[in-house]
Amino acid sequence: MRGYWIAIFFCLTLFNGYSQIVKSIEIIGNSTTKKKIILRELSFSIGDTISSTDTLNHIKKSENNLFNTALFNFTKVTFKDSLNNWNVCVELQERWYIWPEVIVKFQERNFAEWWKNKNLSRVDFGLHLNKLNFLGLNQTVQLNSYLGFTESFGFQYKVPYFNEKLKDGFKIAADYSTQNEVFVDIDKDEMVYIKNDSTPIQSSLKLQLEYTRRTGFYQTQFFNLRFIRLEGWDILNPFSNSYFGNNSSSLRFINFSYRYKYDRRFSQNYPLNGYFFDVQIDQFGFGNLDQSNIFVSRLLSSYRKYWKINHKYFFAAGAFLNHYFNKNTPFYLQSGLGFSNYVRGFEPYIIYGKTSGLLKSNFKTKLLKTKPFTVPLIKKIKKFSKIYFAVYWNCFLDAGYVHLPNPSTNELANQLLLGGGSGIDWVTYYDVVIRTEYSINQFGNTNFNISFVSPL
Known part of the structure; x- marks a missing residue:
């Protein structure tokens, strides 16, 4: 027993x-x-x-x-x-922590739009000097400058933790820029520009102070305070009321935002498993309190879920919401679909409105198994010699909707937008992602695009 x-x-x-x-x-x-x-x-x-x-x-x-x-x-x-x-x-x-980055930035919203005209004069060239992991404490010091249609100079100092509990951090940043070309309106779902090839027509000054609090591993809160000043030249006077929200061709306001993020993704630069949720409240201007005479409130939120079906197949889906609580919003503060969030297949178009929603889905097949290997020619440089490389074939289907009370000539608002397609994602170390995609929308319009971030 x-x-x-x-x-x-x-x-x-x-x-x-x-x-x-x-x-x-x-x-x-x-x-x-x-x-x-x-x-x-x-x-x-x-x-x-x-x-x-x-x-x-x-x-x-x-x-x-x-x-x-x-x-x-x-x-x-x-x-x-x-x-x-x-x-x-x-x-x-x-990793290597000192990076002088040469940045090539297109005036158009994406590579596909710039490629239609291939105009080098509409390219901004920038230089970022980054000192990552400053003092060995994961702090970031960045100096940046751009030359071209947009000329800007700025700096950023980010401290993820400033106390012994390693929960609280802050960021300070400043940026001054001038523009030869300003996006002032939308007509027939395309961007309307005012430009002057010889001299700038708008300047902007942005000052930022941010406090962050990270609880555990996955939850982070962001409290952001910014001061923004825009000054327009006389050429912008005809658009002053719609663009700036006043008749003085200038705008000064305080922007306060609160963001909550819950991030349980495995590999944030190109996630294949886990989920992500965030919600953000923006307040642009405080009326007479900051003497801006604007009071615009906005809600942003997103949820993304990633499934690893097996070692070869993956699926992801995401939902995005952007809502303004005000009836009248200066064009400078408006947003919708067309920049970072868009229905693939509608890359050439901009759809702004009071409320916009987006659903995205991706099915991925791993074509090349992720495996680290050493490059013989630089094997002594350990921070670069050992690399990994992976290739994924993806199929996608997106749906979007923008509610715009007075659409005027913008026909894509107030209707369901559908787009899909296929592409190849190239992923390697130092968070490098290169996406090549071919898409088609419900009207039969096709588009080829190159991007440098994860699709979801």
Whole structure:
């Protein structure tokens, strides 16, 4: 009888695993990053009791949390059983943190629109000087400038944590720009510009202070305060009332926004599993309080879900909402479908309105298995020599709707918009994503586009 109970106990132990205390955490490869920044992303701490059946879950969470900091190209967490304790080893390959980036920015909203005319004079060339992981604390210092149709100069300093609890952070930023061309209206669902080839016709000054609070691993709140000043030249006078919301060809206001984000995506730059939710409230101007004489309120929200069907097939879907609570909004503050959020197949068009909604879906097939490899010619440069590369074929279907009380000549508002197509996504390290897509809409119009962000 005694042997019977011993056998049962042994089987239960095998089924439930055994529990041990985390005795030590060894970190390898963090020549720049401070240890506390790394420990912040681990789902366990020294002294925690962890079951052997839970180690795989902790490994996946911790490796993904570390990768999503954008500080490392590769992350590996290992639990080692040692004298009834866990000794954990965290192996990292840090990225290169000093980046002089040359930016090519099209005046059109996307590459496909610019390609129709291939006008190099409508290209802005910029330079960003980035110091990432400043002081080894995941801080960012950025200086940027653009030359071309838009000339701008600015800086940004971002501190993710400024206290010992590693929850609270801030960002300060400033930007001054001048434009030779200004997007002032929409006619027949296309952008209307006012431009002067020789001199700027608008200047803008933007000052920003942001406070962030990150709770746990997945929840972040953003409290954002901005001051924005626009000054228009005489050429903008005919559009002053609609564009600025007054007859003075200028606009000054305070913008306050609150955003809540819950992010449980695995690999944020190109997610294949997990989900994301955010909601944001914007207040543009406070009437007489900030002497702007505008009071515009807006709600933004999105939800995205990613399914890993198996090692080869993936599916994703997302919903986006943009709603204004005011009847009259200066054109400068209006938005809808056509920039970062759009129905694929309608890339050439802009649809603004009081309320806009968008549904996107993607089915992906992995064509090239993700596998790290070392480039022989630069194998001594460890931050670049070990790379990974993956290729996905995707099919997509989108639907969108914009409610516009007075559509005038804009025929795409107040009707359901449908678009679909197929394309190839190229994904590699340093968060590089290149998308090539061919799309068609419900009216039979086709479009080819190149983009550099994940489709969802």
